[in-house]
Amino acid sequence: MADMTTDVLIIGTGPAGSACAALLSSYGIENMAVNRYRWLANSPRAHITNQRTMEVLRDLGPEVEAEAYMHATEQDLMGTNVFCESLTGEELGRIQTWGNHPNSRAEHQLSSPSKMNDLPQTFMEPLLFKTACARGTQARMSCEYQSHEADAEGVTTTILDRLTGKTFAVRSKYLVGADGGNSLVAEHIGVPIEGKMGVAGSINLLFKADLTAHVAHRPSVLYWVMQPGSNVGGIGMGVVRMIRPWNDWMAIWGYDIDGERPELTDDEAKKIIRDLVGDPELEIEMQSISYWTVNDAYATEMSKGRVFIMGDAAHRHPPSNGLGSNTSIQDAFNLAWKLAMVLKGQAGEGLLDSYNAERAPVAKQIVTRANKSIGEFGPIFEALGLIGHTDPDVMQANMEKRCESTDEAEAQREALRQAIAFKKYEFDAHGVEMNQRYRSDAVVADGQAEPGFEADPELHYQPTTWPGARLPHVWLYDGHGAKHSTLDLTKGGFALLTGLSGQAWADAAVKVAEQLGIKLSAYVIGPRQTLVDHTGDWARAREIGDGGCVLVRPDHHVAWRSGGASDTAQADLLRVLSAVLST
Incomplete structure (x- = not known):
């Protein structure tokens, strides 16, 4: 017999766990977050905060994003x-x-x-945790995960109250392990x-x-x-x-x-x-x-049945590239809307399989990149003459040779300049942060080949509306002259973006949203519409005709697009969303 019940039990209140709780509560999902300590982060370990993570905070609300900037x-x-x-x-x-x-x-x-900014974990974590609790998360501090048993209907988790020494049981429909690099949840579900x-x-x-x-x-x-x-x-x-x-x-x-x-x-x-x-x-x-x-x-898999892992539980790596807490928060952004729609009966459980398909490759990518960045200090050491020596006097003398006016010193200086410049792959890898493209059943292909990268994909972000990619950001303007990012249009649900020739898509979206019982906001972008593309940036970024449409998920990723108008817009949209939502 469970002592408590909730829809989602989250183990850990670090960046991943607190973000997951905040998002679920924002979506109206009952959840409980458990922390084995008396409070939150006691050291500012994670700090680099990239644009993609700030977009998640922006999605939580302008007040959340603004407070982050205030502390950063x-x-x-x-x-x-x-x-x-x-x-x-x-x-x-x-x-x-x-x-x-x-x-x-x-x-x-x-x-x-x-x-982008520098927001130490001692500031980020309380901001996310406060947001979660203010919106409905039940928090249990000084409570430690012990074990769980999953069945066809839910998960029963045993928790130790570290203050009383007694255990209690929580019954939930889903369990999320955001319990760090030594994750017991990951160990207990046996993910590779x-x-x-x-x-x-x-x-x-x-x-x-x-x-x-x-x-x-x-x-x-x-x-x-x-x-x-x-x-x-x-x-x-x-x-x-x-x-x-x-x-x-x-x-x-x-x-x-x-x-x-x-x-x-x-x-x-x-x-x-x-x-x-x-x-x-x-x-x-x-x-x-x-x-x-x-x-x-x-982890090569990030879920098993009704149990999921995220954050450091799934990707364990050095702080190189500043990817740790960023990827953790983005894990939560991917999973939370899916859990919410399944729990509300708006999607089938098959939607949850896409979390593993979409985020496990990211875990591998960032662990590989972060450790590769450590190795990329080697050319700096070599250029300074530090490799292959153990005598510090010799090493110091080798460093000082670069100040001479010889050909060898000139070559050494050039080698050092190039080696330091190469560290942009760690310290300015915008593409690593922004180029994630998902492939899963929660994305429906449009028959177009994936666009290649015009520049180094680790260094440079390439916007595209290709299904699976993050929706390109451009500014659109309302009738009062205020600007709105395209990313803001998905808040709390799906969004469909079309042009003046695509009114049929907008009309279909209203009907399909009612059929499926989901939030699907439709936007016709053009002159004398609610949103106007004054600069032409959306027309250049959308990669479809004015009569086409781009369907965007709650996590800003493109679910599907159509290049032009359709005589069967409602049927097309219903087919696509039914596939994405696994209904």
Whole structure:
């Protein structure tokens, strides 16, 4: 006998779990979120927040998006990644990152209504959790998942109340495991995990210090410091990461994963920080010392029956590229609307199979990319003459050779410039963040071949209305002159976009929405209509004729499109939506 019942039980209240809860509550779905701790994130581990994630927050409401910007460090101050011998020492080079190069900035501004920013997990997580609870999520803190049993009708989950030491049972129709990189839910449903956990060891040193004089003139999120001989492997690379400008910081340092984990004292931690900064007298206020491992593993399946996993439970990787919390929140955006429509009887359970088909490839992609980015530091080390040596004096001398006026030094400088510039694949990989194209039964092909990429798909986003792709963002204007992103048109349901010659599609949408009992908003875009394409940007982006239509899912991805008008618009639309919704 269950002690409590709910529609969806979510294990974990990190970015994935809290986003899932907030979205479900926004859709009117009863849910409960369980957290084994007394409160939320106690360290600002995840921080890079890309445009796609901000679009999810925008979908939750303008007040949610606005509060995120209020707490975030803006894109301009994310600045340039700096490579140096210490913050006070010689700079080795820098690269404009996170959309701050003028060419990249233009691409960012054209591709989304939302802005990239730096929002530490200690701010993101409470924002999502607060939104969830304010909209109806039942939260249970200090409660730990123990096990579950799934059957044809639902899932019974055993939870330990860590305050009383007693267990209780929750009966739900679905269970979501957002319980992190050591997910018990993933283990208990036996999803296959490919790769390896614990490939390297790292230490986070959270501290406060005024570093304004060393960094304000070259704002950045990350300062990469190289001091040969000072740490694991002898290369001596550490990171000074900005948490808040310019007084709140984290130093990241490595340790030998094959040896005994060190237990640093505050004094030892301060010594590492002062060396990285290059100021032996720096006044430091230590906040915390924590240890973590670099992982290289992903789930090849993200669901089993009525149980789903998301976030770090499914993709376990280093923080390279800043993909962790972003992908976690986007997992939730993909699954939540599907759960909501199934629970409301608007879709068949087959719709839920598309979550695995669409998000498991993303898990593999981002784990592969994040670990590849670590390896791409190699050319920098090689250009500096750090590879193949263990003597720090030799390594330091090799670094200094680049300052000579010889042919060899000129070649070394060029190699270093190219190696640093190549790190755009980690620090400005807009395509990795935005080019996800889904293939599943929740997408209906239109018979057109998938468009190729005109530029490197890891670096550059290519908008397309090809079914499965994210709807291109353009600004449309209402009768009062206010602008609206195309992405805003799907809020809380499906949307159909057509032109003046496609009125039949709009009329059909109204009838099909009533037949299926779903929210399907139809927009005729053109002169004297509710939305006008004054700039012509939508006409250029839509890739269909004026009499065609683009059908968009609640998560902004194109479900289907028609190139032109149809004499059987209602039947066509009913067929497509019935397939997408598995009804």
